[in-house]
Amino acid sequence: MxxxxxxxxxxxxxxxxxxxxxxxxxxxxxxxxxxxxxxxxxxxxxxxxxxxxGNPRLNLASFVTTWMEPECDKLIMSSLNKNYVDMDEYPVTTELQNRCVNMIARLFHAPIGEDDTAVGVGTVGSSEAIMLAGLAFKRKWQEKRKSQGKTYHNPNIVTGSNVQVCWEKFARYFEVDLKVVNLTEDCYVMDPVKAVEMVDENTICVAAILGSTMTGEFEDVKLLNELLTKKNKETGWNTPIHVDAASGGFVAPFLYPDLEWDFRLPLVRSINVSGHKYGLVYAGVGWVVWRTKEDLPDDLVFHINYLGSDQPTFTLNFSKGSSQIIAQYYQFIRLGFEGYKDVMKNCNENVMVLKEGLEKTGRFNIISKDIGVPLLAFSLKDSSSYTVFHISESLRRFGWVIPAYTMPPDVQHVSVLRVVIREDFSHSLADRLIADIVRVVNEMEAARSTDNTRNANISTIKTRNTHEGEASEHSKREMQLGISKFWRRFVHGKKSSSVC
Missing domain, CATH: 4.10.280.50 (MYOD Basic-Helix-Loop-Helix Domain, subunit B)
Incomplete structure (x- = not known):
């Protein structure tokens, strides 16, 4: 330079x-x-x-919010220099976090009174939230095993193979075995029956997913609760449930209010949710809430006073920005229940527009279920000439980022494309995406037709050359045979003449 x-x-x-x-x-x-x-x-x-x-709004691989109102952008910019952990210096920010925790806990039907304080904390996305919830389960299990005089060194978690990678990270980082229920072509989410069969005395919890990353589908938490309750009575283990509602936690309460998946089910002891997904906040905020204070062991909460006062803290991160927490509170009071419901309905309607458009092409199988996160996962009916990976790569020409991937073990032969519908994905963008997908597929069909014609022509030429070659060889043999006959007659005739 x-x-x-x-x-x-x-x-x-x-x-x-x-x-x-x-x-x-x-x-x-x-x-x-x-x-x-x-x-x-x-x-x-x-x-x-x-x-x-890439253009974030055209990145349909991501669940993360890519648009907020200008007023919220101003709040975010004005609070970028606030360190959230300094609760004594920024007490109002701390209060806003506590308000968010209370609102989320009540949204998930936590059994707390009208004036009671909920138990939860803001995190850096759902990854940290899952780590905290998992640690709480592990510690509770260890305390119980110690009190019973039993070994406490081999904890495990039961979950489906469709879980997000942060569960694998938790298991590896904190030495917990992950017992995985593999998927089938008939069921792309965890089967509650198989999950409960895997539960043993070392299981610290069963993790259910409300909004699978693969297909957006909600797992049947209610059936899991019923089956696990029955097994707990038979064994005396009292195995709990954690719901990973990273994607679906801000969808289900507004679109499917009668669906029982949260604290209405007795065995659900903690829930995590991503504020930066359908919580409608920019990347960097998640939440974890517990059913009661008893579900969060006291020895996991630290008390510090070197920032000005006694401050309880239960996080893996220390310093972090305040802006996303402030933005979450803005969305809660700005939109309210009806506002969130309207946004989610709009997202769902755009999913249906995309689904109907793809079905009309006759080339795709829709993998997603109607009840779930607003996304569409689909596969090719015929992938003999081109694959979903080719389509994904070709769509980048138009700016679209749409992931193509194989499903987890036991169904890894199934490859899909996935489009996540967010608030800033409009009806017109859905129409444009359909047109671009059709264009890409038609180009590939035309290329296949051209290749087939070329291959057919090559085959014809080879066949003709082969026939011509065979005819030429036959002509040579005929000519050689004729010459041979003539020569024999000539020689024979000379010999006869000389003898006479």
Whole structure:
């Protein structure tokens, strides 16, 4: 990176119109530059680099919110310099977090009084929330085993193979075995019957998914609760349930209020949900709530006072921004129950638009169920000539980011495309996506037809050449035979003449 040596040149470059007038060599990648550059040049350089990123609104692989109202953007910008962990310095932010926890717990029918405080905490996404819930289950199980004089070194969690990778991380990081129920082509989510069969005395919880990452489908938590209650009575184990509602926690209460999956079921002891998914907040916020105070062991809560006062904390992270928590509270009071319901209904309607459009093509099987997270997973009816991976790659030409992937073990031969419908995905965008998918598929069909014609022509030419070759060989043999006969007659005739 070249910087002008004179002060006049340097001052002139402080107000450069475009960064390329200033930067004349490759940008630093491994070593910090020796000298500063003007702020507008630094901005222009980075902004130009970011132009090569995809458009977040066309990234239909992600569940994460990509649009918020300008008023909320202002709140986020004004609180970027607040460290959430400093509760004594920023008591109002702490209060907003507590309000969010109370609202979420009541949304999930936690058994608390009108004036009681719910038990929960804001986290950095559902990954941290799952870690905290898992640790609480492990500690409760260990305490019970110790009190019974039994071994407490081999805990396990039962879940389906469709779980998000953060469950595998928890199991590996905190030394918990993961007992996995494999999927089948008839059931792309965890089978409650098989799950309960896997439960043993070392099971710290069964994790059910409300909104599978693979297909968006809700697992049957109510049936799981019934079967597990029966087994607990038979064995005396009292195995609990955790609901991973990362995707569906802010969908089910508004679209399917009568669906029993939450704290209405006695064995559900904790629930996590992602505020940055259908909670409608930018990336970086999740929530975990417990049924009662007894479900969160006291020795997992730390008390610190070096930030100004006694502050209880139960998180894996320490410092983190306040802006997403503030944004979550904004959405709660801005939209209310009816507002969230309207957003989710709109998302569901756009799913149906996309589904109907794809079904009309006659080329796809719809994998998703009608009841679940607003997404559409679909596979090809015929993948002999091209695959969902080809379609996914081709759609990037139009800016769409749509993932193609294989399903988990036992059904890994099934490959699907998945489109996540978020608030900023409109009816017109759904129509445009359908048109682009049809265009891509038609191009591949045409290419296949051209290849088939080319292969047929090549085959015809080879056959003709083969026949012509055979005819030529036959002609040669006929000619050689004729010459041979003539020569024999000629020689025979000379011999007869001479003898006479």
């Amino acid at each position: 070249v910087i002008s040596s004179t002060t006049d040149d340097y001052d002139q470059n402080l107000h450069c119109t475009f960064a390329s007038r200033y930067v004349r060599t490759s940008l630093p990648r491994f070593k910090m530059p020796d000298k500063p550059i003007p702020k507008d040049a630094a901005y222009q350089i980075i902004n130009d680099e970011l132009m090569l990123d």
